[in-house]
Amino acid sequence: MIALGLLLAIASTVAINGGYALQHSVASRLPPLSLRRPLQSLLALFREPRWLVGFLGGIGGWVFYVVALRLAPLSLVQAAAAGGIGVLALGLGRLTTRQVAGVASAFLGLVLLGLSLGAHTGTGHGQAVDVGVWMVVSVVVAGAVALSRGGVALATSAGILYAAGDVGTKAAVVGGARLWFVPALLACHGLAFVALQLAFQRGHRLATAGVAVLWTNALPIVAGMVLFAEGSGGPLRIVAFVLVLVAAFLLGATEPSPAGSTPGPSRSGRPRGWRARADRA
Numbered sequence: 001m002i003a004l005g006l007l008l009a010i011a012s013t014v015a016i017n018g019g020y021a022l023q024h025s026v027a028s029r030l031p032p033l034s035l036r037r038p039l040q041s042l043l044a045l046f047r048e049p050r051w052l053v054g055f056l057g058g059i060g061g062w063v064f065y066v067v068a069l070r071l072a073p074l075s076l077v078q079a080a081a082a083g084g085i086g087v088l089a090l091g092l093g094r095l096t097t098r099q100v101a102g103v104a105s106a107f108l109g110l111v112l113l114g115l116s117l118g119a120h121t122g123t124g125h126g127q128a129v130d131v132g133v134w135m136v137v138s139v140v141v142a143g144a145v146a147l148s149r150g151g152v153a154l155a156t157s158a159g160i161l162y163a164a165g166d167v168g169t170k171a172a173v174v175g176g177a178r179l180w181f182v183p184a185l186l187a188c189h190g191l192a193f194v195a196l197q198l199a200f201q202r203g204h205r206l207a208t209a210g211v212a213v214l215w216t217n218a219l220p221i222v223a224g225m226v227l228f229a230e231g232s233g234g235p236l237r238i239v240a241f242v243l244v245l246v247a248a249f250l251l252g253a254t255e256p257s258p259a260g261s262t263p264g265p266s267r268s269g270r271p272r273g274w275r276a277r278a279d280r281a
Contacts, residue, residue, distance in 0.1 A: 005067075005076075016084065017085075020212075023200060030201070070173050074223065102210070103247075106214050132181075135181075155208040159211060168182075
């Protein structure tokens with residue numbers, strides 16, 4: 001059953017990250033999205049066929065992810081998702097030395113986090129109060145990080161929120177009274193979606209989707225150890241976290257967006273600099 005869960009986790013990774021790549025390629029070309037005009041911004045996204053394919057692919061990947069959580073420990077599922085960084089790097093052409101180092105560090109760090117569990121493959125249900133506190137703290141931290149409104153900051157915020165939603169999902173799949181986590185996890189995913197789409201307009205694919213995926217994978221691995229009794233980690237976990245932090249720095253530093261955050265619209269209705277950003281995507 002665990003092996004099937006890991007296979008589903010890999011399928012989920014390909015679907016979700018392939019979807020992110022498509023969404024970024026479209027969102028980075030659109031006029032600036034605005035929280036003041038949410039319906040108009042959503043319509044602008046959903047009218048784009050390639051973005052819609054990416055969005056639906058992500059939904060399908062999330063369904064695979066939920067099933068995987070029923071079959072395998074949270075930490076192992078997230079470690080299997082480490083290849084998501086590699087999926088995002090496909091099709092970008094020649095990467096810079098910094099980008100290659102960031103992708104390699106992210107992949108190795110996430111894999112080591114999974115291996116830090118050792119032979120322990122059990123998983124607990126976690127205390128509902130602890131899970132709730134984790135999710136609340138995650139939302140607060142994500143909100144504080146997003147205040148700078150830069151692409152990397154918004155992507156980091158999205159990753160923290162998606163991770164909180166994944167932790168809530170692991171608690172909710174038990175069923176029963178834990179289904180009360182469903183509204184909270186959906187709210188986390190909704191806020192993460194908004195933050196990530198805004199981030200896509202402000203930076204390179206690896207500096208936005210890559211950073212978001214990194215934290216989406218790393219934080220639930222920690223939660224698996226802390227909340228769901230999925231192993232204690234040990235020295236290997238320390239090395240893994242150093243690699244994750246290095247990867248976040250390297251990938252975030254690749255952001256090529258201009259200083260300032262949101263480009264203003266040009267006479268054509270496109271954001272200034274949109275074509276250059278799209279070419280880099």
